[in-house]
Amino acid sequence: MTAPTKKRLTTSAMIASFADPGQRTSPAPFGHALNRLAEERPEIVGLSADLAKYTDMHVFRDANPDRFFQMGMAEQAMLGAAAGLAEVGLVPFASTYSVFATRRAYDFLCLDIAEPGLNVNVVGALPGLTTGYGPSHQATEDLAILRACPNLTIVDPCDSVDIEQAVPQLADHAGPTYLRLLRGKVPTVLDEYDYRFELGKAALVRPGRDVLFVSTGLMTMRTLQAAARLEADHVDAAVLHVPTIKPLDTATILRELRTDRLVITAENHTVVGGLSEAVAATAAFAGIATRIQPAALPDEFLAAGALPTLHDRYGLSTDALCARVKAAL
Template identity: 60%
Template sequence: MTARPRLKTSAMIASIAAEGQATTSAPFGHALVEAAKRDERIVGMTADLGKYTDLHIFGQQFPERYYQMGMAEQLLMSAGAGMAREGFVPFLTTYSVFASRRAYDFICMAIAEERLNVKIVSALPGLTTGYGPSHQATEDIAIFRGMPNLTIIDPCDALDIEQAVDAMVEFDGPVYMRLLRGKVPRVLDRFPDYQFKIGKAQRLMAGEDALIIASGLMTMRAVEAADELAEQGIKVSVLHCPTIKPLDTQTIVDEVRQHTGKPVFVAENHTVVGGLGEAVGALLMREGVCAEFHQIGLPDEFLDAGALPTLHDRYGISTREVVSKVAGIVARKS
C-alpha cells in the first residue's frame, strides 16, 4: 500500500501573504544573523520554538551563541535578564501568548523594572494562526501597554522587521516585538522614503476622504484597501504606526487634524480593548481633538479555530472587510 504524501501546511504556520505577493522567508532570523556578525554581544534564546520563530536561522550560524531553554518561558525571561546583566544583548523568542500570559511577571520583575537590555520577539500575534484561543494572542498589547519601561513594536512586513532588528540592537532597553514569521509579505518596498524608527509613525498614502491609522499586518490591509477604494473614487490616507509604545502622539494628532470632519479609523490585529485603537482614542481626548472615530479590530471574545482567510473575513480584518467598512461610512457622510 502506497503511503499518502504528508501535508506540509497547517493553520499554525499559515502565511498571511496573498497569492503571488512578494515575500521574504524568515526576515527576522536573517536580519538577526547580519546584526550578530557586526555585534558579538547578540545572543539568541528560545523556549523550544526556534523553528517556529525563525530563530533557528541564527542558531545554525552561531551555535555557540544560541540557547535552547526548553518549554519554560519563565526561565527564558529570567535567563535573558541574566545575560543582559553580563553585557550581552539577548533576543528571546516564543509565542506571543506565552510571553504575555505565562511569563508576564518574570518580564515585569526581572526585565522591565530593572530596565534591562532584553529584546522579546514573539510569533503568532493577534489572529495569525487558526489554532484557536490557546495560540491566538489577541490581547498581548493590552497586557503589555501598562508595563513601565517596555517598548512595544508591531511591524507591518519583512522590511519593517529587518529594519526593526537593527533599531532594537541600537536601542538600550527592553523591547517587545510582535513577529510575523515564515514567508512574510513585502509591503513597504513601494514607499522608498520609508525608514523604521522606534517611536515614529509615518504617512504612507495621502487622501482627503478618510484616514486609517494602522499597525502590524493591518497596515498591509490598509494599503490594499486604499488601493481598492481609490478605484471607487474614495481617497484614503494611511498612517503606519509600528511603535505602539511610545506612541508618536504629535504625528497622530497632526494627521487627525488634517482630516477634520472626515472619518478616522484605527486598524489593528488585536482586540479592540486596550490596543492601538484605545491608545489613539485616549490621545485625541486628552488633546481635545474631535474626530469621527472608528475601530477596525478583533472583537472582545475568544476567537474560533479555522482557516485564516475565513477567520479574517469573519472577524473583520480582511482587506475586503476593511474596504466595506470604510466605503460604507464615507458614503454615509456624503
C-alpha cells in the same frame, strides 16, 4: 469488498501564512536580520523556548550555535536567563509564541527585565490572529497586557521591511523591547512607499483627503490594499503606519487627526487596550473631537479555522475594510 477510502480532513496549519497568493515575500526576515547583526556585534545572543524553528530563530541558531541557548518549554526561565545575560553586557533576543511571552511569563518580563530597564528583546510569534488554532495560540490581547508595563517599548511591524530595519534598532535601544513577530514567508510591502522604520515614530505612507487609516502590524498591508481598491470608487484614503505602539508617536497622530476625515484605526488585536483605544485616548486628551471607528478583533475568544475565513469573519480582510469605509462615508 474493500471499504471506501475516507478523505482525510484537514484544518488550518499552526503556522499559516497571511500572505496573498502571488504576493512578494521574504523568508524568515527576523532570523536573517539577527544573523547579520550578530556578524557585526559579538554580544548578540539568542534564546528560544523550544520554538526556534517556529520563530525563525533557527537561522541564528544554525549560524551561531555557541551563542544560542535552548531553554525548553520554560518561558519564565528563558526570560529570567535573558535578564541575567543582559546584566553581564550581552544583548539577548528571546523568542517564543506571543501567548507564552505575555500570558505565561509576564511577571518575569515585568520584574526581571522591565523594572531594572535591561536590554532584553522579547520576540513573540503568532501575534493577534495569525494562526487558526484557536485561543490557546491566538495572542489577541498581548498589546493590552504589555502597554501597561513601564519601561517597555513595543513594536508591531507591517512586513519584512519593518522587521529587517527594526532588529538593529531594537538591539541599540537601551531598555527592553517586545516585537510582534511575523515569521516564515513574510510579505514585502513598504519598500514601494519610500519608507524607513524609525523606532518610536509613525509614518504617513500614503496621503489622502477623504479617509485616514491609522494602522499597525499586518493591518497596514491591508489598509494599503484597501486604499488602492477604494480609488475605483473615488475615495481618497490616507494610511498612517504606527509600527511603535509604545511609546506612541502622539505628535504625528495628532497632526493627522486634525482634519475632517473619517478615521479608521486598524489592528490585529482585540479592540480592548490596543491601538484603537490608544488613538482615541490621544484625541480625547488633546481635545480633538473626530469620528474614529475601530477595525479590530472583538472582545471574545476567537474561533479556530482557516486564516482567510477568520480574517473575513472578524473584519481584518481587505474586503471588510473597504466595506467599512463605504458604509461610513
